[in-house]
Amino acid sequence: AGLNLMALEVESISLVRALAVDSKTTVIADIGAYSTNIIVTENYFLKSEATTDFSGASLTQAIANGLKISPKRAEALKKTKGLKATGGEYELSTLPQPYLDVIIKEVIRAKDDYEKNYNNKVERVLLAGGSANLIGIEEYFKRQLNVPVDIGNALDRLSYPLGMNILAKELSPELAVAIGLGIKNLV
Numbered sequence: 001a002g003l004n005l006m007a008l009e010v011e012s013i014s015l016v017r018a019l020a021v022d023s024k025t026t027v028i029a030d031i032g033a034y035s036t037n038i039i040v041t042e043n044y045f046l047k048s049e050a051t052t053d054f055s056g057a058s059l060t061q062a063i064a065n066g067l068k069i070s071p072k073r074a075e076a077l078k079k080t081k082g083l084k085a086t087g088g089e090y091e092l093s094t095l096p097q098p099y100l101d102v103i104i105k106e107v108i109r110a111k112d113d114y115e116k117n118y119n120n121k122v123e124r125v126l127l128a129g130g131s132a133n134l135i136g137i138e139e140y141f142k143r144q145l146n147v148p149v150d151i152g153n154a155l156d157r158l159s160y161p162l163g164m165n166i167l168a169k170e171l172s173p174e175l176a177v178a179i180g181l182g183i184k185n186l187v
Helices: 011-019 055-068 071-081 087-094 097-118 137-144 162-174 176-182
Strands: 024-029 038-042 047-054 124-128 150-151
Touching: 011 024, 011 038, 011 047, 011 176, 024 097, 047 097, 055 071, 055 087, 055 097, 071 087, 097 137, 124 137, 124 162, 137 150, 137 176, 162 176
Parallel strands: 024 124, 124 150
Antiparallel strands: 024 038, 038 047
C-alpha cells in the first residue's frame, strides 16, 4: 500500500480520547463484534481495563439459535427490534438478554474493582461499539446498574454538517475507536 507506519495505539487509549470528554469517572463498555472491552477512566486517563468474549456476535447467535434462523436474518432482527420487541415478537427481545447480563456482570466487576482499588466512585457508564445501537440497550443497562448509563458520543467535540445528526448518532458508537485515533493530535 506504500504506507509508512508512524504510530501504534491500543484501542482503549483511543476510546478514552474519544469518549472521556470530562473528568467524570466513567466505565466505557465497548460492545464490539467479537469482544467487549470494559475500561475505567478517571480525569481523562485509563485506570483499568477488562475484556470479555461476549459481544455483538453472541447476541446475534442467541437470536439465530433461539429462532432457528440464519445469522444474517438474526442480525437484521437484532437491529430492527432489539430489546423492545412486543406481542408475538417478545421472545426475540429476551433471547440476547442472558449474554447482555454477562456483559453487565463484567461491567459491575470492573466498576467494583476500580472503586475498591482507587477508593473513588464511578459516576457513569458509557456504551460504545456497534451493539450500543441495540434498541433498548441503554434502558436495560440502567435497570441493572446503580449509575447513569448513556450511549457514548465520540462526535460530541467534532463539527459536522447539521443534516448529519441522525447518521452521526448512529455511527458515533461504532466509530468511537477510529474517531479517537483520528483526533489524536488535535486534543
